[in-house]
Every structure is written in C-alpha cells, then in structure tokens.
Amino acid sequence: MKPKRQVRKSAALPFNPIRVERELLRFPIHHLAKRGILNIDIRGKDKTGKEFRWRVSPSRNYGEPRELAYKLDTLLINRRIEEAGRSKPKVIRLGSLRAICRELGLSEGCSSDIKEALRQNAHTGITAKVSYQGQDGVERTIEGDFNRYSVIFTGERFSNGRKADAVYIILNDVYREVLNNAGTRPLDYDYLKVLPPTAQRFYELVSPQVFAAIKHKLPFAKYTYSNFCIYSALTRYTIAKQVKKQMYKVMQPHKRSGYLEAVAFEETVDSDGTPDWWIHLTPGEKAHSEFRQFSQRTNHSLETHEPFLLSGSELEAGTPSADVEQFQYNLLWDIITEAIELPSEPDP
DNA sequence: TCTTGGGGTACGCAGGGCTC
DNA sequence: GAGCCCTGCGTACCCCAAGA
Known part of the structure; x- marks a missing residue:
C-alpha cells in the first residue's frame, strides 16, 4: 500500500542538494489547493519598481497541473x-x-x-513579463506567451523522424534561455521528496529568507501569508483562526524535521487593506545545518540578500542606539522579504 | 519482454468543524 | 493555540488486457 511520508528528524545526516533556477521557481504553476478553482494571475511591482505579470493558463483537455504534476516538475524534471x-x-x-x-x-x-x-505540464501556458538578473549580471526580461516544454512519449516520433525510445521533453526556447542564464539556489532534494506538496512549496519559497536570517544572525525570518497563498495557488483566508489552522498543517512537517524551531504570526494588512499576517520563522537545527553544508559544499553564493548595515566601528563610535538597531532590523525585513507589491489577490 | 491504458479501490491531504 | 476527527477530492496502487 501507499508508503507513509517520513520526515527526516536528524539534522546531522548529509544533504542531497539539488540546484534549481531561482527566477521562475518563485512563481506558481501548479494548483496545490484541493478544492475550488484559483486563477493564477499575478501582477505587481518587483523590488526595483518594475511591473511584472505572471498568468497561468491550464489546458482545457488535460486539466490543471496539480500535485502529481508538481512532483514531476520539482523532483524529476528539475533533477x-x-x-x-x-x-x-x-x-x-x-x-x-x-x-x-x-x-x-x-x-x-x-x-x-x-x-x-x-x-498537464506541457499544455499549461504562461503569460509572463518578468525581469531578472542573469548569472553574468546582465538584466534580462521574459515577455510573452509560452509553455515550458513539449513532451514526446515512447514510440512517438521527433521532428527528424527518429522514434523515441523513452519519454523526452523538448525545452521551449524561452524557458531554456532562463535555465541557461538565471542564477540557481540549493535545496535539500531528499527533504523535498518527503514533504507533502504545500509544505514542499513553503520550503521552496521561504528557504532564501531562512538562509538570510541565519546569515545575518537574525532571530527569525519573515514571510507574508498572502504571498505564500498567491505563490502556492492556495486558498487565502482573512480570518486569523482559519489562517493559523491552515498554516499549522503546513508548518508541522518543518517543525517535526527540525527545519523550523518556532513559528509566530504578526497581524498586518496588504496594500488593499485586506487582513494579512507576517509569519515569523525561527530557523531550527536542520536549517542551520543546511546553511553550513550548502555554504561549504559549493562556491555558489546562496540566494540571500546582502542587507545594508552600519559597520561595527560606526556603531561603536556613533550615535546608534535602540533606534538605529530598530531601523536596521526594519530595513533588513524589507530587503529580505523583497517587499513585492501585490495590488490584489487573484480572482477566486 | 517491455510498455501502455483502463477500471476499481484505497489512501493522503486540504479544508472544515469541534473540543480542550 | 493546539490538536483531533470527519469529509470530499485528487492521487496512488493493483490488476489485467493489448500492442509494439
């Protein structure tokens, strides 16, 4: 029968890293909510003030890409x-x-x-206008309508007439260009594999913030509930009790594994005035261990953001005080959470 | 022999209700 | 706030037949 998911508890085990491109990863493609229909149509401004658009159009014949399609993309195709x-x-x-x-x-x-x-994956169309900085430092823009790849099944023929001896994907030029140019970041592949879909998506989204919090010795990382729902295609609630209940189930595997030590909520509102929450994530031993191992294992920079900070000497010599410290922390949070402005949530 | 496709059944998980 | 239980949907598993 179906094997039960087992979330690894030991943070001392060596990690099995997978490096995934980081530009399109943050945008949702798969529908992780179990019920209802959520249109994925995100518009807003990125941290440089440029407008972006991300719209996903599933196939009418094959349906929306859901949990299994998500697993295929994140665990097999990314690999x-x-x-x-x-x-x-x-x-x-x-x-x-x-x-x-x-x-x-x-x-x-x-x-x-x-x-x-x-x-479902191959027939899901994307309308995008997104800017990103390539590994070479050059700013690039993805703008247009495309799907990520085509699929050829065993026995079907490629355009050159050759018969496929297995299942193949053919990368779309737009997508391939992003893969060739975008930066990457590491995730623990074995950990991804044992997490349920929403907890897996949460890990993908918040790991840069968690790494940043560890790197800059902050007590916790922050991520907004609304962004998590929007970028995971999950139902967004506006009542605290429902939000905490929903998130409790998402956080459980991370707390059990030791990735998160503690979770807290701070009430806020989004740009529309709709109730929202900051989720405070205290990194656990597994997160610290991941950070150490990923930092040592490769020369790649981890995707964290270098925040502006007063130097130690400036702090010692100058005026700084609790106000400056508070200013620094506020600034850090703004940088770490990327402060993406989202004018409204997707249509229900 | 290997792979695919279809049907029936059981299970997992998000969501909802409820208690402590 | 935490956690248990139930529901319903989507997914996973098993089996068998058919085709390359």
Missing part, C-alpha cells in the same frame, strides 16, 4: 535539468514511464497518471 550541466540541451531524456514512477517512489502501475501529469 534532469540540473544533471544536464550548465548549458541545457534542447532535448532531455526522462526515461520510461515506469522508470519515472520508480524514481518518484511510486508504484509502476501509476504510469498512466504520470503521462496525464506530463501532459
């Missing part, structure tokens, strides 16, 4: 893309449907479900 090296090839071999099932830890009988989920 293949990473293994392909720095310059991504246009065609990537995934393996047979049964091999994909095995790799995801599922029974081989679910191959038809995998096929359906691959089709």
Whole structure:
C-alpha cells in the first residue's frame, strides 16, 4: 500500500542538494489547493519598481497541473535539468514511464497518471513579463506567451523522424534561455521528496529568507501569508483562526524535521487593506545545518540578500542606539522579504 | 519482454468543524 | 493555540488486457 511520508528528524545526516533556477521557481504553476478553482494571475511591482505579470493558463483537455504534476516538475524534471550541466540541451531524456514512477517512489502501475501529469505540464501556458538578473549580471526580461516544454512519449516520433525510445521533453526556447542564464539556489532534494506538496512549496519559497536570517544572525525570518497563498495557488483566508489552522498543517512537517524551531504570526494588512499576517520563522537545527553544508559544499553564493548595515566601528563610535538597531532590523525585513507589491489577490 | 491504458479501490491531504 | 476527527477530492496502487 501507499508508503507513509517520513520526515527526516536528524539534522546531522548529509544533504542531497539539488540546484534549481531561482527566477521562475518563485512563481506558481501548479494548483496545490484541493478544492475550488484559483486563477493564477499575478501582477505587481518587483523590488526595483518594475511591473511584472505572471498568468497561468491550464489546458482545457488535460486539466490543471496539480500535485502529481508538481512532483514531476520539482523532483524529476528539475533533477534532469540540473544533471544536464550548465548549458541545457534542447532535448532531455526522462526515461520510461515506469522508470519515472520508480524514481518518484511510486508504484509502476501509476504510469498512466504520470503521462496525464506530463501532459498537464506541457499544455499549461504562461503569460509572463518578468525581469531578472542573469548569472553574468546582465538584466534580462521574459515577455510573452509560452509553455515550458513539449513532451514526446515512447514510440512517438521527433521532428527528424527518429522514434523515441523513452519519454523526452523538448525545452521551449524561452524557458531554456532562463535555465541557461538565471542564477540557481540549493535545496535539500531528499527533504523535498518527503514533504507533502504545500509544505514542499513553503520550503521552496521561504528557504532564501531562512538562509538570510541565519546569515545575518537574525532571530527569525519573515514571510507574508498572502504571498505564500498567491505563490502556492492556495486558498487565502482573512480570518486569523482559519489562517493559523491552515498554516499549522503546513508548518508541522518543518517543525517535526527540525527545519523550523518556532513559528509566530504578526497581524498586518496588504496594500488593499485586506487582513494579512507576517509569519515569523525561527530557523531550527536542520536549517542551520543546511546553511553550513550548502555554504561549504559549493562556491555558489546562496540566494540571500546582502542587507545594508552600519559597520561595527560606526556603531561603536556613533550615535546608534535602540533606534538605529530598530531601523536596521526594519530595513533588513524589507530587503529580505523583497517587499513585492501585490495590488490584489487573484480572482477566486 | 517491455510498455501502455483502463477500471476499481484505497489512501493522503486540504479544508472544515469541534473540543480542550 | 493546539490538536483531533470527519469529509470530499485528487492521487496512488493493483490488476489485467493489448500492442509494439
């Protein structure tokens, strides 16, 4: 029968890192809510003040990409893309449907479900206008309508007439360009694998903030509840009791694993005046351990933000006091949370 | 032999109600 | 606030038949 998820408790175990591109990862594609229909249509301004747009249009025939499609993208396709090296090839071999099932830890009988989920991913269209800074420091813009990849199943033919001996994806040029140019950041692949979908998405979204909090020795990281809902395609509530209940279930695996030591909520409102909450995340031993190992393992910079701070000598010599300290902390939070302005939540 | 597709059934998880 | 229990939807598993 279905194996129960087991969230690893030991922070001392070595991590199995996966480096994922960080520019499109923050935008949602998959529908993680179990009920209802949420349109993913996000407009706003990024931290440099530029307007951005992210709209997802699922296929009418194959339906919305959901939990399984999300797993496929995050656990299998991201892995293949990473293994392909720095310059991504246009065609990537995934393996047979049964091999994909095995790799995801599922029974081989679910191959038809995998096929359906691959089709959902391949047929989901994206309308985007997003700016990002490439690894070379050059600012780039993705603007247009595209899907991320096409899929060729075993026995089907490529455009050159060759018959596919396994399942392949063909990367769309727009998506491939992002993969080739965008920066990456590490995640613990084994941890991703054991988390339920919403907890996995939470980990993907908040890990830069958690790393930043550890790096700058802050007591906790902050992330807004509204952003979590918008960027996870989850139901957004406006009543505290419902919010805490919903988030309690998302946080449980992270608290059990030791990734988070404590979680607290601070009431606020979004730009529309709708009730919102800052989620305070105190990093646990696993988060500290991840940070140490990821910092040592590679020369890549972790995706944290270097905040402006007064130097120690300035602090000692000058006026600083509790006010300056408070100012620094407020500034840090603004930088760390990226302060994305979202004019409104997506249509229900 | 390997892979795919379909149908039936059981399970997991988000969401909701409720208690302590 | 934390946690238990229930519901309903989506997913996972199992089995078997068919095709390459």
